[in-house]
Amino acid sequence: MxxxxxxxxxxxxxxxxxxxxxxxxxxxxxxxxxxxxxxxxxxxxxxxxxxxxxxxxxxxxxxxxxxxxxxxxxxxxxxxxxxxxxxxxxxxxxxxxxxxxxxxxxxxxxxxxxxxxxxxxxxxxxxxxxxxxxxxxxxxxxxxxxxxxxxxxxxxxxGTPLFSLFRHGLPATEVLSFEGVLNGTCNYILELMRQGSTLDDALLDAQRRGYAEPDPSVDIDGWDSAYKAMIVAQAIMGAPRLTKDMIEVRGIREVTPEMLNMTRIKGGVVRLLSKIERKQNSFKIEVAPTALPANHPLVTLYGVTNGAVLCTDTMGEICIEGAGAGxxxxxxxxxxxxxxxxxxxxx
Ligand SMILES: NC(=O)c1ccc[n+]([C@@H]2O[C@H](COP(=O)([O-])OP(=O)(O)OC[C@H]3O[C@@H](n4cnc5c(N)ncnc54)[C@H](OP(=O)(O)O)[C@@H]3O)[C@@H](O)[C@H]2O)c1
Structure with a gap:
């Protein structure tokens, strides 16, 4: 054929x-x-x-x-x-x-x-x-x-198979909540900031490597992560039509050296996290820099890698990670x- x-x-x-x-x-x-x-x-x-x-x-x-x-x-x-x-x-x-x-x-x-x-x-x-x-x-x-x-x-x-995992690997399953590190550029920048770079220097580095757009605000201000969360919520969690004003979005400009240090001392990392919570038929979608504790499944994501944790009614927690850009x-x-x-x- x-x-x-x-x-x-x-x-x-x-x-x-x-x-x-x-x-x-x-x-x-x-x-x-x-x-x-x-x-x-x-x-x-x-x-x-x-x-x-x-x-x-x-x-x-x-x-x-x-x-x-x-x-x-x-x-x-x-x-x-x-x-x-x-x-x-x-x-x-x-x-x-x-x-x-x-x-x-x-x-x-x-x-x-x-x-x-x-x-x-x-x-x-x-x-x-x-x-x-x-x-x-x-x-x-x-x-x-x-x-x-x-x-x-x-x-x-x-190319990390999120939707095909849901379609083919999780039949008759409800995704009750979702947490994702969905923007590789921010992940890369936050890692450099954890090592001591300023946001501006880290951004320049990401741009030199071709990870960030010449106008990086869609990434940095959290909107790219929000758009991706809107897709996830509608496509695998049964959300009705969503509009941008329904999402709470905070980007990584507000991440301070103090926040990075405090989190590091406790063994965690700061990541730009997209969170979707479903309560009956209502959805709460939030994107914000979040201090992930040392035992969080997404704490080991480095570079431009993306990851997601799906809490399901059939399999409990499922975690996937893989390439997020390229x-x-x-x-x-x-x-x-x-x-x-x-x-x-x-x-
Ligand atoms: N690059 C990545 O790593 C990556 C990863 C995931 C998703 N994406 C998505 O993939 C898409 C393409 O990315 P890219 O990096 O391949 O971009 P790109 O190199 O700029 O290529 C875009 C292509 O689309 C063509 N095009 C634009 N508007 C068009 C129109 N109205 N009708 C017909 N053709 C049109 C352009 O034509 P010309 O050749 O004439 O300019 C060009 O060939 C984007 O939506 C991007 O967000 C990219």
Missing amino acids: KISVLLLGFGNVGREFCSLLERKGDKIFSEYGCTIQIKGISTQRRGNLYSEEGLHMPSVFRAEEETGRIDCLRSNGLYISPTLEDLLNNGDYHILVDTTFSSLETGEPARTYMEKALSRGKSVVTCNKSPVFLWYHSLSSLARERGAKFLFEGTVMC SRFAAFALLQDVLSIANSMRR
């Missing part, structure tokens, strides 16, 4: 995803009996490309390296360069894989692209947070109505989702 993909975005994650498919093609075929084929790619400024036969990815990589664009390949006759609108309305593919950025206020433009795909019964996989934390409920119900899937493993904890991990998250859809298509 061939599973075809329309890929939105050919940046760090989009490219890594295509390379991963090239590297893992044989393994995927032997384990899943299918081939994942990229049929079309759309970018914002570097053109679009589509082929009914599937794109030959080594040629696309070469063309992109030589010209900075992908649409130059259309000249060989096999490939065309339609508009994104045309691809979304008429493209023949199974899964839309979104690796673009969207507005944190509206989730656009990806939300509209996803709605178009889902309305046509195409499944959607994304690592782009804002359409998910803002529109999880409407996009999921549209997917259900049209017999499609809407998956987003890469939006929280990157395009190759995000690409793997996309692959997990694509293969999960491929599996459901085989049945």
